[in-house]
Amino acid sequence: QVPTGESVTAAEFRIYKARGVTRNPNTTLHLSIYEIAAEHSNRESDLFLLDVQDLRAGTEGWLVFDVTAASNHWLVDRKYNLGLRLYVETEDGHSVDPGSAGLLGRRGPRSKQPFMVTFFRASPSPLRVPRAAKPPRRRQPKKTNDLPHPNKLPGIFDDVHAADGRQVCRRHELYVSFQDLGWLDWVIAPQGYSAYYCEGECAFPLDSCMNATNHAILQSLVHLMKPEAVPKACCAPTKLSATSVLYYDSNNNVILKKHRNMVV
Secondary structure (H helix, E strand, C coil): CCCCCEEEEEEEEEEEECCCCCCCCCCEEEEEEEEEEECCCCCCCEEEEEEEEEEECCCCEEEEEECHHHHHHHHHCHHHCCCEEEEEEECCCCEECCCCCCECCCCCCHHHCCEEEEEEEECCCCCCCCCCCCCCEECCCCCCCCCCCCCCCCCCCCCCCCCCCCCECEEECCEEECCCCCCCCCEEECCEEECCEEECECCCCCCHHHCCCHHHHHHHHHHHHCCCCCCCCCCCCCCCEEEEEEEECCCCCEEEEEEEEEEC
16 A cells, blocks of 8 residues: 555565575576466466566575566555565476475564565655566567476465564563562552563554654664664654653662553
């Protein structure tokens, strides 16, 4: 969904490639990403080529594909959004299973799941004029029965979550007892309070429930590009509130004071 008053300037699909199951890491692979233009029950779907990449089979890291043309179509009408399809082929045109080539899907580690990045700019018009960088090209059907391997990345478009055992960043219960701290000789009330604390994984893409700041989102993006130089965003409170404490001061005066930043 495009924010009000902004328009899309570009869209990218990013997917992580690990070292695949291959005997020769120097083999060249041809990767093509298509927009599904129409689906048919009695023949192959109509596909429009969006972007291509040639790389060595032993390549590891994030791959970035330009899918701006598909994004423009989807903005015009959501019914055009039938998804994307990714094919992997060898130099001689033989189909390769994307999972065997090392491409990770939604069942991979949370920090390496595929995602899209959309770039916006302030604009009075609700939709941008589609750029004419690369006209869409229809995929030509093969003459042989050796069709490209269909999109069988491990659950790339399904809702399966990573099973790595890590919890996402969220607020946890924490009760602070003034008696346990030995403060009841000067704190009158309350006996304690719920302070809460934040803990969890801040893996990209950051869920909307995390209330991530713009800085955290940008830091996560930079971490994906330069994990050795920039750490992940940390799980931290986005807002702290005050709580009132009745206590004796150093002169034995009874004081009621609202202390700031006490509760997550």
